[in-house]
Amino acid sequence: MSLSILDLFEFLKIDTTSAKGKGEEGAKFLLDYMREKDINSELLKGKSKNPYVYGEINVGSKETLLIYNHYDVQPVEPLDKWNSDPFTPTEKEGKIFARGVADDKGTLMMRLQTIIELVKEKKLKINIKFIYEGEEEIGSPNIVDFLEKYKDTLKADYLLWEGSGKGSDGSPEIVLGVKGLLYVELRYRTTKDLHSMYAPIIENPVWKIIYFLRDLRSPNGKVNLEGFYSKVKRLSEEEIKYLKGNKSEMENALGQKIQSNFIEKLIEEPTCNIDGIQSGYTGEGSKTVIPSYVIVKIDFRLVPEQDPNEVLRSLEKKAEAEGIEVIPLGRVKPYRTSIESKIARELISSAKDVYGINPVVLPNSPGTGPMQSFASILGIRQIADGIGVDYAGSNIHSFNENIYKEDYFLASNWMKEFVAKLSVGIT
């Protein structure tokens, strides 16, 4: 094993906080690093400030594995809660502490170094393409433009996503998709604020919205929109078999009691959630007023094969009947790779071999992300996440972000096994 922790440390020292406009230095580091190892690489500019870093290794195979990672990191605040400097990698009790070590630099370097080793050992039998983004932590705002622009360059048969390490019960975690999203703002307005003495004869927008929302979603979570559930793809028996999670770990993290079937619900259930609501007077004391304006922000999370555009149309129809305005703010389609697919099977099989236990396999994450854009724009049908260096206590997006040093090496083994199995049978 000749993975270089020192090289990882050099990378970790570079502040690549995209929310603060940083990152270019990290892109340059990766470009130089890859070129030094004889990997064809270049910076691809799009509309983004931080360039995309592209690298490719062509071994003459018929198939190509595209590896996605991001080199930008979350802001470090609150700084006073860190036990060591976030940009000075620090080893302690078998762990490495640094901003980005778990998300996503540790996984990026582990995979890159592993592939480099395979090349050196002449064991690589599948073409590799690397694509590293510098804006993931700020929502990948330019990813769609970028994929459209470079779709020929990024053509591939398989896509390995940014990294998924150990789940809440310590098993390696594989994720085969993402939920979709429809984000809307609802607004209702009357002529002007009025004294609440007129309540018997004047419509109050808040009451109107309340009755609308009550109809929209029942107390048990059921969404009452035409056709909402008609295309929902239920999980197969095979998929349910691989769902695992630790209830008390999750309750600790969320600060609330949850039900036992929480994993199935998180994965399978489409939801309608209120992100915010505001109307009228909510300051100190009392003001007797019938407000003239109410605003609500709602997100629907969707599962395969729900379509955010169809959900939006149903919602608009229902709202229009009440004169309520609907403003769409975001639409993302759900995505799921089959557990029967080659990429899924080889990830599962290699995980079993390396870790000696069944991995957790989530048919989709409970959240959403641009995985679906890669599928639709690049035409890649086999996309999955796994082979990461993080674990449940990594404090991703928080202070004292860390990984276990040994997981860096274990995950590298997983990478090697996976790439080897993936290469089998390519003629």
Place this chain on the structure above:
Amino acid sequence: MSLSILDLFEFLKIDTTSAKGKGEEGAKFLLDYMREKDINSELLKGKSKNPYVYGEINVGSKETLLIYNHYDVQPVEPLDKWNSDPFTPTEKEGKIFARGVADDKGTLMMRLQTIIELVKEKKLKINIKFIYEGEEEIGSPNIVDFLEKYKDTLKADYLLWEGSGKGSDGSPEIVLGVKGLLYVELRYRTTKDLHSMYAPIIENPVWKIIYFLRDLRSPNGKVNLEGFYSKVKRLSEEEIKYLKGNKSEMENALGQKIQSNFIEKLIEEPTCNIDGIQSGYTGEGSKTVIPSYVIVKIDFRLVPEQDPNEVLRSLEKKAEAEGIEVIPLGRVKPYRTSIESKIARELISSAKDVYGINPVVLPNSPGTGPMQSFASILGIRQIADGIGVDYAGSNIHSFNENIYKEDYFLASNWMKEFVAKLSVGIT
């Protein structure tokens, strides 16, 4: 007729904006004015910055009429919308423009001068007490303390409230009571904000409040609290006879279409109104969050004989079952003088004589006020409002406040007739 418009103008020139801490100069003007006319008068101090002004005329009658007015005025803003200086009384097209001319200085002076005339003509047959407040426009915060302290001084058989002139259809308007009020804040909170990907398994306070509010009040306005309607006193046939109002005038003022039975609903119907609601994220763009906190402000307007304390108890019981916190912010009991009472009958009769048409008689105003405190603390059972100088277009609380000059004299006639009729039959 020797009412002095000039004296009124002198009073109007004094800035008595209580919200800006002004008023004492107005109190002093009234004290001097009354003493000059040989009315026993003094300043009564309470906890308020602006003193109460008290005056009395004892003619040896067995009965006493207490007259309430306020000498403070609303702030003038927005100043740029006035066509003349608010504190320089200006005559134009038969109207007098000045801040306070309609609310409440015009009525105050008209009544005071009329009584002074009756004394001069030796026609006053009932004792008179005047009580002038300087904090009405800021909600009479010290009135209860004041009434408790001076209840012996203010003892009386009848109370004429601050003034009610011509209603929306041009008829003189008499008001025999006020609605009650219960103002509350509802709060619900969970441990912390969470990412909305957890929506399938985590409770959202906004949904919880929505289901609670939907149960609390039906779309037709019905309030679903135990015992809410059990003590509601319906209007009598006599009371309904005197309800009049101009629908299109009201629609103009409110900026919305209203139903034909709007007067009955405004007077008779207890309501549950949402003054404000706030939770989560409502800024620019999207944030996917399950908020941890929601706050709602609600006012219930009550009619005789509903009790705000009983309504609060019902509400607390319902809310407690859901773990929702209820914080009471205000409680005012409703009040209504019977249309059969002497004060009501003589107000109606004198209005008919002077104006030649039936007055509008509202069994209670659609809003609330401290009338009930006068009833309960001073023990006065005959309280009514009328005999004011304002009309529907007076722009009370707004810019270009005004009255018709001739209404100053017409209302004085009404005052004379009323006082004369009230005095009949006192042995």
